[in-house]
Amino acid sequence: xxxxxxxxxxxxxxxxxxxxxxxxxxxxxxxxxxxxxxxxxxxxxxxxxxxxxxxxxxxxxxxxxxxxxxxxxxxxxxxxxxxxxxxxxxxxxxxxxxxxxxxxxxxxxxxxxxxxxxxxxxxxxxxxxxxxxxxxxxxxxxxxxxxxxxxxxxxxxxxxxxxxxxxxxxxxxxxxxxxxxxxxxxxxxxxxxxxxxxxxxxxxxxxxxxxxxx
Amino acid sequence: xxxxxxxxxxxxxxxxxxxxxxxxxxxxxxxxxxxxxxxxxxxxxxxxxxxxxxxxxxxxxxxxxxxxxxxxxxxxxxxxxxxxxxxxxxxxxxxxxxxxxxxxxxxxxxxxxxxxxxxxxxxxxxxxxxxxxxxxxxxxxxxxxxxxxxxxxxxxxxxxxxxxxxxxxxxxxxxxxxxxxxxxxxxxxxxxxxxxxxxxxxxxxxxxxxxxxx
Numbered sequence: 001x002x003x004x005x006x007x008x009x010x011x012x013x014x015x016x017x018x019x020x021x022x023x024x025x026x027x028x029x030x031x032x033x034x035x036x037x038x039x040x041x042x043x044x045x046x047x048x049x050x051x052x053x054x055x056x057x058x059x060x061x062x063x064x065x066x067x068x069x070x071x072x073x074x075x076x077x078x079x080x081x082x083x084x085x086x087x088x089x090x091x092x093x094x095x096x097x098x099x100x101x102x103x104x105x106x107x108x109x110x111x112x113x114x115x116x117x118x119x120x121x122x123x124x125x126x127x128x129x130x131x132x133x134x135x136x137x138x139x140x141x142x143x144x145x146x147x148x149x150x151x152x153x154x155x156x157x158x159x160x161x162x163x164x165x166x167x168x169x170x171x172x173x174x175x176x177x178x179x180x181x182x183x184x185x186x187x188x189x190x191x192x193x194x195x196x197x198x199x200x201x202x203x204x205x206x207x208x209x210x211x212x213x214x
Numbered sequence: 215x216x217x218x219x220x221x222x223x224x225x226x227x228x229x230x231x232x233x234x235x236x237x238x239x240x241x242x243x244x245x246x247x248x249x250x251x252x253x254x255x256x257x258x259x260x261x262x263x264x265x266x267x268x269x270x271x272x273x274x275x276x277x278x279x280x281x282x283x284x285x286x287x288x289x290x291x292x293x294x295x296x297x298x299x300x301x302x303x304x305x306x307x308x309x310x311x312x313x314x315x316x317x318x319x320x321x322x323x324x325x326x327x328x329x330x331x332x333x334x335x336x337x338x339x340x341x342x343x344x345x346x347x348x349x350x351x352x353x354x355x356x357x358x359x360x361x362x363x364x365x366x367x368x369x370x371x372x373x374x375x376x377x378x379x380x381x382x383x384x385x386x387x388x389x390x391x392x393x394x395x396x397x398x399x400x401x402x403x404x405x406x407x408x409x410x411x412x413x414x415x416x417x418x419x420x421x422x423x424x425x426x427x428x
Contacts, residue, residue, distance in 0.1 A: 013387065013423060014399040015229040015412065031405075041264065167411070175414040176424045179403035185228040186400065189393035191245075197227065200389040202416030209227060209389045 002147035003167040004136060007066035010035045010172045010206065017154040024082050027095050031178045037206035038172055039063055048101045058203035062170065065097035071143025073106040074135045076156035080125070086112045093117060094125065096103055105142040107135040109156060132159050154182035161188055161195065167213050169195070172206035216361035217381040218350060220371055221280035224420065226384045230395035231368040238296050241309050243394045250420035252386055253277055262315045270292045272417035277382065285357025287320040288349045291368035294339070298328045307331060308339065319356040321349040323370060346373050368396035375402055375409065382428050383409070386420035 011017050012035055019029030026032060028207045037043050044063035054060065068091070074094075087118035094100055099120040107126050117125040128135040139148040150160050160166040200209040223402040225231050226249055233243025240246060253259050258270035258277035268274065291298075295306045308314055313334040321340050342349040353362040364374050374380040381396070413424035 011227075012226075013385075014402075014404060019230075108361065171227075173389070174420075175387070175411050175421065177404045177409065177411055177425070179405040181399075186397075190228060191393045192392040195391065197389050197391060205387065207387075207416065207421050211391070 001140070002071060002145055003142055004140075004150065004160070004165055005168040005170070006150050006152075006160070006166055007168075008039060008063055008172060009152060009157065009170065010038070010103075010174050011184050012174055012176050012178040012181075014177050014179065015154070015183050016178040017157065017184040019178050020179040022078060022082055031176070031181065034176055035174050035178070038174060038203065042206060051109040054088065055204065056207050058201060058208070059172075059205055062172065062201075062203065062208045066149075067101075069146050070104060070149045071146025072104050072139035073102055073149050073151050074132070074139050074156070075106060075108055076153045077108060077110045079151055079153045079156070080108045080110075083092050090114065090117070093119065097135055099123070099138065102109065105139070107139050107142075108134055130207045131162070132156065132165065136165055152185055153154070158188060161190065161193060164193055164213060169211040171209045171211065172203075173209055174206050197200045215354070216283065216285060216357055216359055218354075218362045218364065218374070218379055219382040219384070220364050220366075220374070220380055221382075222253060222277055222386055222390050223366060223371065223384065223397050224253070224288070226388055226390050226392040226395075228391050229397050229399055230392040231366070231390050231398040233395040236292060236296055241296070241311035243395055245390070245395065248390055249388050252388060253419065255419060260353065270416065272415060272422070273386075273419055276386065276417065276422045278417075280363075280384065283360050284318060285360025285362045286318050286363040287316055287359050287363050288346070288353050288370070289320060289322055289365040290367045291310040291322060291324045293365055293367045293370070294322045294324075297382065301328050304328070304331070307333065313337070319353070320365075321353050321356075323349055344379070346370065346379065350379055368398055371398065372402060375404065375407060378407055378427060385423045385425065386417075386422055388420045 018030035022029045038059045041055045042060035042063040043054040043056045100123040102123040105124050107128050110127050114127040194214045200210045201208045232388045233245035247261040252273045255269045256274040257270045258279040300404045314337040315335040319338050321342050322342050328341040412426045415422045
């Protein structure tokens, strides 16, 4: 059976996984794009968005690895879009245009039901209304032998850590200061939950840290 | 005039500058020594404590730099010792033995007066009862053209940042998880206070980040 993992998730020096005030122009909140610069520079990211080629160094190696062997995704509502509350209509189809970079089933946590959404390139969004554990069950079953990747956002990852659902967490530690936003670790005692740092690799624009559940 | 700076101050991946439960065996709290491993490995640290020689790489360069051009120190009460409340007597003379590694005046923040304490090697501890700003004035005057180094702990540095007393902060970001302890950044919006990351250098056991006030 595959792992449940978080990969290529960026955290600022002051501990934020997303900036404040998410809106359609700021999917990762204010300052979020600056945090993600390490990813935007990679060849993996460039190829995914069918533009020119990008960097092929250490950061890119981790970006590539983050997409390998992923059989299904679980993401929080805010990672799917900026709309809160009930879906007004089915117009919002995610941040990623007609062909999202998933190419596998994606289980979206929401309190508000919505029919399955089929996108180009084999991405299918399923809207799950009964919580993270249920979403992970669906995702495991869809992923078969492959891994389930929890994409984010911060509150989904925090719940996945607190409930020990996450087997492996790859963080890209970025030397930037956000000042405000969504704190990734606040109030979560990872060593007590059985998590340990097992690998640290400095990259071009981020330091890559692998944390595993023991 | 010199700068007011923090140097070689270690922060864990989950944002702690010290572990919980400081006591005579754990000057930096539980888990604190693991955080400091990068410093213990350096030649600067070995020479300071008159033992054998240590590593002379990047981490050591930052450790050496942290002691250069320092004309006076300001430290919090807990960095001087584990005793809380009024001084029971004058027996406690700091964590560092008869010859502390300062060799300049050190201004210790405390609510409880105590006479000046002269140590071997030209370190003189002054106990300041009227707050950080007063301690910094004393220290600036003692330092002359040299820098004032704020040694810690976390609450002293937090106050120095919140009140914009600190000109430069060198953090050693260590890829360890503490889980509990004293959070360095919580509730402090450094960009809004005018602080920016100006330099990042991966070392052997820590990533060195320089933050400056603009």
